[in-house]
Amino acid sequence: MPDHTAPQESKAAPRIIKKYPNRRLYDTSTSTYITLAEVRQLVIDGTQVAVRDAKSGEDLTRSILLQIILEEEAGGAPMFSEAALANIIRFYGHAMQGFMGAYLEKNVQMFTEVQAKLAEQTKTITPEMWSHFMNLQSPMMQSLMGSYVEQSQTVFQHMQEQMNKQTEQMLGAFGIKQR
Structure with missing residues (x-):
């Protein structure tokens, strides 16, 4: 059963996720492709993540976090009215x-x-x-x-x-x- 207590954000360097033009996400710490659901789980677990465009290096973290929120809102019991x-x-x-x-x-x-x-x-x-x-x-x-x-x-x-x-x-x- 997942622990839904408030995770403490780590003060360590953020885990870098690269986003490629084909919309795939690459976790540089594990050298594997991951899904948006896995990024969501990292956030739930209290891991600080930073999503960067693989080509330009542009920070896409907010965009990815908003995408996760959008999927959560569309997928079940929404948090926001x-x-x-x-x-x-x-x-x-x-x-x-x-x-x-x-x-x-x-x-x-x-x-x-x-x-x-x-x-x-x-x-x-x-x-x-x-x-x-x-x-x-x-x-x-x-x-x-x-x-x-x-x-x-x-x-x-x-x-x-x-x-x-x-x-x-x-x-x-x-x-x-x-x-």
Whole structure:
């Protein structure tokens, strides 16, 4: 059974995957061709990967990661609703685009940390303790999610403060003072 706890990204050099014009992916560390599903598994396992165009050396990592997400979204129970996707699209080209990316990244990181802590705590639970835990799950989950929401609000407030500072600086450059 696969372990779906939060993997820790390795600080080692990324595993280099070369993408050839025929759309094949070549893992330079194993000297073998791999599939997109295998790249997905590397990411799940916490391996840092870097995908490069075999000819030009151009970084294609984001493109491949987005392709994996697209296949996951199309293949089963999607993570994002249509409304969430539409809202994400609306932020492209918007003044808040950079902040939105950082906000989402921080929230996903916080959620991953909460998930890892919960998984670590459940490793030592006996069946009796598990039964008791399930009876107390609602208050515990409320506390856990409350902490997550509180952290999320802090990140959002920080993002708003940064936006206000940048707005003041921009307006100040034009000689306009904000009230």
